Amino acid sequence: MQKLFLSPPHMGGNEQKYIGEVFKSNYIAPLGAFVNKFEKSVCDYTGTKNALAVTSGTAAIHLALRVLGIGKGDDVLASTFTFIGSVSAILYQDANPVFIDSERASWNLDPELLEKYLTNCNKKPKALILTHLYGQVAQIEKIAKLCKQYGIYLIEDAAESLGATYDGKHSGTFGDFGIYSFNGNKILTTSGGGMLVSDNEQWIEKAMFYSTQARENELYYEHVEYGYNYRMSNVLAAIGVGQMEVIEERVMKKRKVFEWYKNELSELDVEFMPELENSRGNRWLTTLLFKKGTNINKIIKALDKNNCECRPLWKPMHMQPLFKGCNVLLNNTSENFFSQGLCLPSGTLMTEDDVKRVCNIIKENY
């Protein structure tokens, strides 16, 4: 049986042609026309004013924190229900993460808990890193309003949610900064890569400076500050340009795969990840919760044995040994998600029969 991966790469068709052009021009490294084209395609698609192509989504978040001047001892709020790449840059900057739990309505950060924290905290946080998980948009309007009201920077982690919108506006474009990931399993991939976006041109220029070793504008190599080697190569950007041509097709197919699962599992007592009113998720991964007491491990093992890749939902950050003792505001939601949830194979090359194959295994082991 052919292996069904969670979210394997799916090339659009022009990527190799564009890589060929890169080779022909010999702009293999470091930069070149495709880096600019890739950035422009993300600006055009999402409506952001400025974009910077970098080596990963994690690097993009790191640059955002650095540009905003977040450093030693600063508090940074973050979704606890997320992937480590969302928050590791807080540690790179020697700042303190403060984790906020999720709500049931979006499975993303709970705006009420956020408000509770902001009204009661003794020390004002500098920023919030808000994740739009599994391609679903958080209550971004409410959250952005709270950030404005309390004067904290908003960084949207849209690593998994390129193509997702709220009121027609793209995830990643509401905050001070947004980031996207082009890691191997994302809706689009450059094999590895990320994009930092912002409407603030000066911030993106500063991020570009830090992403290229913070070299001063001199003929020789002059350094007043330290930077990083975070810029994306022209070869990978060529893949990105090809991938951006098919983003809408990919979103529609991910949403179709989700609908197939929903129909196929309708007889089971399960809850699929919701989608807020006025929003369109990209359904990067189809995720669902089983009722309490379901033997999730049995289902995972059965799927694995039958060559179907699946995963529990993300283990919340406050439960990670790495963050033992961190400040956290909880309501049990993300812990329940972790113990009861699963991510199913959601590749855009899947057929309805592939989905039926996965669902039959789930039904047999439910």
Ligand SMILES: Cc1ncc(COP(=O)(O)O)c(C=O)c1O
């Ligand atoms: C929610 C989230 N944040 C951040 C990242 C980091 O992105 P990257 O792997 O490109 O560094 C990822 C994915 O890998 C992610 O899923």
